[in-house]
Amino acid sequence: MSVEETLVLIKPDGVARNLTGEILRRIEAKGYQLVDVKMLEAPRELLAAHYAEHEGKPFYEPLVEFMESGSIVALRVAGNRVIEGFRSLAGTTDPSTAAPGTIRGDLGRDWGLKVQQNLVHGSDSVESAERELALWFH
Ligand code: DAT
Ligand code: MG
Numbered sequence: 001m002s003v004e005e006t007l008v009l010i011k012p013d014g015v016a017r018n019l020t021g022e023i024l025r026r027i028e029a030k031g032y033q034l035v036d037v038k039m040l041e042a043p044r045e046l047l048a049a050h051y052a053e054h055e056g057k058p059f060y061e062p063l064v065e066f067m068e069s070g071s072i073v074a075l076r077v078a079g080n081r082v083i084e085g086f087r088s089l090a091g092t093t094d095p096s097t098a099a100p101g102t103i104r105g106d107l108g109r110d111w112g113l114k115v116q117q118n119l120v121h122g123s124d125s126v127e128s129a130e131r132e133l134a135l136w137f138h
Helices: 012-016 020-029 044-050 060-067 082-090 103-107 126-136
Strands: 003-010 033-040 072-080 120-122
Touching: 003 020, 003 082, 003 126, 012 020, 012 060, 012 072, 020 033, 020 072, 020 082, 020 103, 044 060, 044 126, 072 082, 082 103, 082 120
Parallel strands: none
Antiparallel strands: 003 072, 003 120, 033 072
């Protein structure tokens, strides 16, 4: 067993499309534990810190604007190898090509949408999870 914690964000498209319950259902069905949850409109400084690794990339500004566009549900989720496991539940970054059975593959819409509208965020490593959880839950 390697119990970890990860940061999951239900992005503004997921909240606006009433998919919060469906996404939580998939996380809980997998056996992961919800440790903490909050809903917020994320300030720019928080988003800039969260996405610091992407600063300067062409998709950075639209990404941050999208994340500012509505409410986000932030989750602290615990479970055995949950960091990799949640990324696997989420599917690949682009919903157009995400596998069936994944959150992005089943629920993501690909008609003319931007890649950033991919419903969820999940930390990608132990280091990212610690850094991101400290930003969103403190
Ligand atoms: P992930 O969210 O799968 O970890 P990432 O960390 O590489 O992906 O990128 C962060 C977010 O930025 C991603 O969820 C959607 C957006 N994004 C990534 N690559 C993109 C691209 N090529 N065009 C538009 N948006 C992109
Ligand atoms: Mg990422």
